[in-house]
Amino acid sequence: MLELLLCSVLTILPDYLFRRFAQGKRLGKEITLYSVWFELRWGIITCLMLTVGLITVIFYNHPSTTSATLYFRTIPIAPEISGRVAQIYVTGVSSEVKQGAPIFRLDSSTQEAAAEAARRKIAEVxxxxxxxxxDIAAAEGRAQEAASSLQQAVDELETKQELNRRNAAIVAVREIEKLQNLVNGRRGALAAARAAKQAAEAQISSLLPAQKASAEAALAQAEVERAKTVIRAGVSGRxxxxxxxxxxxxxxxxxxxGVLIPxxxxxxxxxxxxxxxxxxxxKAGMVAEVACASKPWTVIPMVVTGxxxxxxxxxFRGGEQLIDLQQAARPGxxxxxxxxxxxxxxxxxxRGSSCIANAYTSNxxxxxxxxISPLKGLVLHAIDATGLVHAMILRMQALVLPIQTLVFSGH
Structure with missing residues (x-):
């Protein structure tokens, strides 16, 4: 409407003034409601052509949209594990929370039992x-006892063997064989005692520390799982x-x-x-303006940043079917x-308010x-000047927005 009024001032109004004062035709006499088209046809046609051209220039070089809003992020309040709620720290449907503050706690009896089992395993290890x-001390004692018994048997065997070399009739061969078997048996007992000692040392140096580390890891895991039962706010918000x-x-x-709004x-x-x-x-860097429904009668200067x-x-997402463009959604x-x-x-x-946005081209x-040539510069000056019309339209929209919303929409 504003463009039509502007163009009519340059076309229909001069045509009327010419016919009224130059040709002497009078409004209501020669120029009537029925003769307006014939009398003012040149001005009307020129006005419509200029209006269409002006609207095209304005809306192309100074684009406008009603699809503008202040988007904001929401975070679903969800635990990492499933469970039954045992305690709630936040009161009310809507509450302020700080980062790290607990929101609610799930039943942690299973996790606490696992942690207690891990602690008992550590104590057992x-x-x-x-x-x-x-066991090492006992094995050391048995090894010393076996070594002493072995040394005694070896000494006795050597003594019998020496007596047998001097006089074969003094010591029977069967007795020497028995002593030899005794020495072999006590050597085996000494080896077994030393092996038992090494096994006990291996347990205390390798096996038991590994078992304790595993139990400590199980305890840490149980503590982590128990910590997951307390759901905390990752950021400050509402x-x-x-x-x-x-x-x-x-x-x-x-x-x-629920939902957490940072x-x-x-x-x-x-x-x-x-x-x-x-x-x-x-383009990035263009000057823009917005008018939002939640802040009526206000035009906010903006700049295009991206x-x-x-x-x-x-x-599209890769799948088993080819894309048919006729099934595509409306143009984005x-x-x-x-x-x-x-x-x-x-x-x-x-936040989330619906806005009207204008962007203005500057040459x-x-x-x-x-x-550039002077003629092209003049055209670019005219294009930049048409942004004033769009700015006036935005201010008119901001002015009538509360009236349109509260009165004519029936809300």
Whole structure:
């Protein structure tokens, strides 16, 4: 409507003034409701052509969209394990929490039993280490006893053998053989005692420490599993839709406990979706403006900080069927990221608020560089000047938005 009024001032109004004062035709006489088209046909046609051209220039070089909002991140409150709720630390459906603060606790009897079993295993291994020290001492004693018995048998055998060499009739051969067998048996007993000592030393140096390390690892794992039963806030924020009660079953995949909204998220960036035809116009660094429903009668200066170089409507996931483009969704938009031009520009705008966004093309640098012809510079000046019309339209939208929402929408 604003473009039509502007163009009518340049076309229909001069045509009417010419026919009224130059030709002497009077409104209501020669120029009536029925003769308007014939009398003002040139102005009307020219007005419509200029309006269409002006709207095209404005909306192409200074794009606008109503698909803009302050997106914010939500974190589902879900435990790493399934279980039954034993205690709740947060009161109310909506509450503030700090980072690391407990939210609720699951029943940890299974994890505590596993931890207690690991502690008992550690105590058992430590007792086995004490017992192994005793076994080493006992094996050392048996080895010394076996060594003494062996030495006694060897001495007696040597004595009998020496007597037998001197006089064979003094010592019987059968007695020497018995002494030889006795020496061999006591050597075996000494080897067995030493082997028992080595086995006890191996237990206390290798086997039992390994068993203790395994038990300590099992205890650490049990402690970790028990710690998982206490669900804490990963970041500071606000817990919403928290209706959990003691005795409820919570599952990390099927039944989260609520939603955690982190602090200071979605307050610095407005994400807007512009039409695909604006892909060649939208550039990082463009000046923009937004008007949000949660902060009426306010136009916030913004700047384009990023333009996504792909459109979500063209994405696909590899599967067993080929893609048919006729089954594709509606054409997607160019995703643009807007940030406030001034510090605190989005203060007072509610996260998730719906906004209207305008972006403005600026050719000032190209014109000032002197690298373009005067005629082209004049055209670029005119294109930049049409941004004023779009800015006026945005302010009119911001002005009537509360009235349109509260009165004409019936809410």
């Amino acid at each position: 430590e007792a086995s280490m004490v017992s192994a020290q005793t 817990v919403e839709q928290f209706t959990l009660r003691v005795g409820d079953i919570v599952n990390p995949f099927l039944r989260p406990a 602090d200071l998220t979605g307050r610095k960036t407005v994400i807007a979706g512009f039409g695909q035809i604006e892909a060649q116009v939208m 333009v996504q170089d792909f459109i979500a409507a063209g994405q 938009t160019i995703l643009v990221f807007l940030e406030p031009l001034y510090e605190g520009g989005l203060d007072g705008v509610t 000032h640098d190209r014109i000032a560089s002197g690298s």
